[in-house]
Amino acid sequence: MSKTTPHSPSDAEPLPPLAERIRQIVSERVAAGELDDKGQLPSERWLTDHFGLARMTVRKALWQLEAEGFIYRFHRSGWFLSPPRFFYDPTRDVSFTKAVTDQGRRAGAQVLSTRTIAAAPEIAYMLGITPRTPLLIINRLRFIDDRPVFVEVSHVIAYRCPGLADFLGTDVSMATIYERHYGIGLRRREIYLHPTALIDPHARDLRLAHGTPGLFLRRITDDTNGKPFSFDHEYWRHDALEIKINFFDRPTPPIPADPAEDVQT
Amino acid sequence: MSKTTPHSPSDAEPLPPLAERIRQIVSERVAAGELDDKGQLPSERWLTDHFGLARMTVRKALWQLEAEGFIYRFHRSGWFLSPPRFFYDPTRDVSFTKAVTDQGRRAGAQVLSTRTIAAAPEIAYMLGITPRTPLLIINRLRFIDDRPVFVEVSHVIAYRCPGLADFLGTDVSMATIYERHYGIGLRRREIYLHPTALIDPHARDLRLAHGTPGLFLRRITDDTNGKPFSFDHEYWRHDALEIKINFFDRPTPPIPADPAEDVQT
DNA sequence: AAGTGGTCTAGACCACCAC
DNA sequence: TGGTGGTCTAGACCACTTG
Numbered sequence: 360m361s362k363t364t365p366h367s368p369s370d371a372e373p374l375p376p377l378a379e380r381i382r383q384i385v386s387e388r389v390a391a392g393e394l395d396d397k398g399q400l401p402s403e404r405w406l407t408d409h410f411g412l413a414r415m416t417v418r419k420a421l422w423q424l425e426a427e428g429f430i431y432r433f434h435r436s437g438w439f440l441s442p443p444r445f446f447y448d449p450t451r452d453v454s455f456t457k458a459v460t461d462q463g464r465r466a467g468a469q470v471l472s473t474r475t476i477a478a479a480p481e482i483a484y485m486l487g488i489t490p491r492t493p494l495l496i497i498n499r500l501r502f503i504d505d506r507p508v509f510v511e512v513s514h515v516i517a518y519r520c521p522g523l524a525d526f527l528g529t530d531v532s533m534a535t536i537y538e539r540h541y542g543i544g545l546r547r548r549e550i551y552l553h554p555t556a557l558i559d560p561h562a563r564d565l566r567l568a569h570g571t572p573g574l575f576l577r578r579i580t581d582d583t584n585g586k587p588f589s590f591d592h593e594y595w596r597h598d599a600l601e602i603k604i605n606f607f608d609r610p611t612p613p614i615p616a617d618p619a620e621d622v623q624t
Numbered sequence: 625m626s627k628t629t630p631h632s633p634s635d636a637e638p639l640p641p642l643a644e645r646i647r648q649i650v651s652e653r654v655a656a657g658e659l660d661d662k663g664q665l666p667s668e669r670w671l672t673d674h675f676g677l678a679r680m681t682v683r684k685a686l687w688q689l690e691a692e693g694f695i696y697r698f699h700r701s702g703w704f705l706s707p708p709r710f711f712y713d714p715t716r717d718v719s720f721t722k723a724v725t726d727q728g729r730r731a732g733a734q735v736l737s738t739r740t741i742a743a744a745p746e747i748a749y750m751l752g753i754t755p756r757t758p759l760l761i762i763n764r765l766r767f768i769d770d771r772p773v774f775v776e777v778s779h780v781i782a783y784r785c786p787g788l789a790d791f792l793g794t795d796v797s798m799a800t801i802y803e804r805h806y807g808i809g810l811r812r813r814e815i816y817l818h819p820t821a822l823i824d825p826h827a828r829d830l831r832l833a834h835g836t837p838g839l840f841l842r843r844i845t846d847d848t849n850g851k852p853f854s855f856d857h858e859y860w861r862h863d864a865l866e867i868k869i870n871f872f873d874r875p876t877p878p879i880p881a882d883p884a885e886d887v888q889t
Numbered sequence: 890a891a892g893t894g895g896t897c898t899a900g901a902c903c904a905c906c907a908c
Numbered sequence: 909t910g911g912t913g914g915t916c917t918a919g920a921c922c923a924c925t926t927g
Binding site for chain 4: 890891892893894895896897898899900901902903904905906907908
């Protein structure tokens with residue numbers, strides 16, 4: 360809690376890196392019960408004064424902790440302690456809602472927009488339909504415990520789900536809607552996934568600053584008869600998920616992140 | 625190529641964002657053949673002068689293009705055009721070397737260090753061995769087309785591969801070494817993977833600035849008899865790979881990244 | 890209205906890499 | 909040794925969120 364001495368670029372630097380000092384302040388407050396899960400950190404200006412540094416210096420350190428997934432921010436409203444990552448098994452999980460609730464957390468959804476377009480040739484080919492067949496595009500924001508975690512853009516073959524747009528408010532789980540109203544079960548066919556920067560408008564929807572690191576996922580889903588059913592894009596916060604792939608049904612204990620000091624090079 | 629007018633914070637801003645203007649300069653040079661794959665960008669100071677902006681402003685834009693995967697940098701030596709991502713299928717690829725060469729690229733490896741430790745209880749449990757059994761820890765830097773892309777830390781049960789350290793220089797593929805010298809084939813059991821920041825010493829090994837976005841992967845590998853064999857950590861550059869999961873053997877065409885303007889919200 | 894982060898300036902010096 | 913990015917300063921004003 361004591362004020363740290365200011366330092367100029369030419370000072371010797373025996374202190375731990377700034378990011379570690381900030382991490383420690385945050386950890387202390389958590390331990391003291393002053394900061395719970397998703398709690399707000401001291402402001403950048405407070406940290407600036409506390410450490411006697413320039414604001415850009417503090418911000419740089421915060422960005423590192425953000426890249427790590429330790430803290431996150433809501434655009435222009437503050438820095439917060441990151442909640443635990445959601446475990447996602449792309450080879451098994453077909454319903455986000457089910458996977459989230461199975462992990463004891465709360466899934467949410469908000470429809471951002473819907474519209475209908477004519478299928479472009481390459482999408483038509485992937486989905487096994489005639490080009491220009493109407494596709495329903497559903498743009499939804501998905502939440503875990505009230506934090507927006509990804510934007511989902513679904514391309515659904517419109518004639519297979521007549522009136523689908525009317526059901527969107529009834530249940531957060533699309534999988535449940537497909538099953539109850541149309542008798543359609545889902546299974547995955549193919550997924551691509553890579554880290555990238557999230558830009559507007561998706562960044563804005565997620566309350567992220569333009570250019571924040573994120574994950575981009577695209578996927579084809581079949582129905583249980585093996586017929587292509589939908590084509591989706593997802594834009595994830597980078598700190599919201601941990602991908603887990605288990606190749607057998609026998610459960611294994613989670614792999615520890617740091618079982619040994621393996622960093623020695 | 626014309627000099628852009630300087631702007632103050634209060635100027636109107638009809639120009640595209642700075643990142644897009646930089647992207648355009650780079651794209652133009654690529655099109656003109658002045659900049660090939662992995663070629664070096666104009667320096668930050670050149671861009672600063674060219675746009676008439678402060679250096680921090682230019683750097684911020686470069687960081688966004690880096691987060692996106694469009695450009696990357698070698699620590700303190702310059703900005704470069706990113707090569708294409710490597711496709712990695714965690715459900716199928718057991719040999720990095722094979723997967724890379726199958727994609728027409730060159731795989732490389734450099735041993736950073738090896739050492740032997742006594743297995744901690746939780747690792748011993750995962751690997752089905754007695755605690756304190758000797759484990760060989762192999763630290764390697766892996767390359768695609770001469771660019772370092774990840775640091776691999778392998779924990780191998782030492783008695784299953786006597787003399788393994790001596791073979792490390794003979795072949796870049798560990799899978800090949802295991803098969804030829806010990807008659808051991810591999811298959812995956814479980815993988816965890818999440819985005820995070822890469823810090824020293826891994827960042828240094830990869831020639832990345834401390835705190836750059838990356839991917840952290842951990843994995844248990846079995847032998848083909850289903851017996852646990854090794855436990856590995858991998859620290860990836862975030863821009864080097866695209867994860868691809870195909871659930872069936874029938875090949876499907878790659879899913880296009882942007883088949884339609886799906887961003888409307 | 891007050892407080893937050895977001896952007897930007899116009900410099901300086903440091904650490905490292907390549908020649 | 910010269911050029912690169914990396915760090916840092918000490919401000920300023922802007923855009924937005926929150927009370």
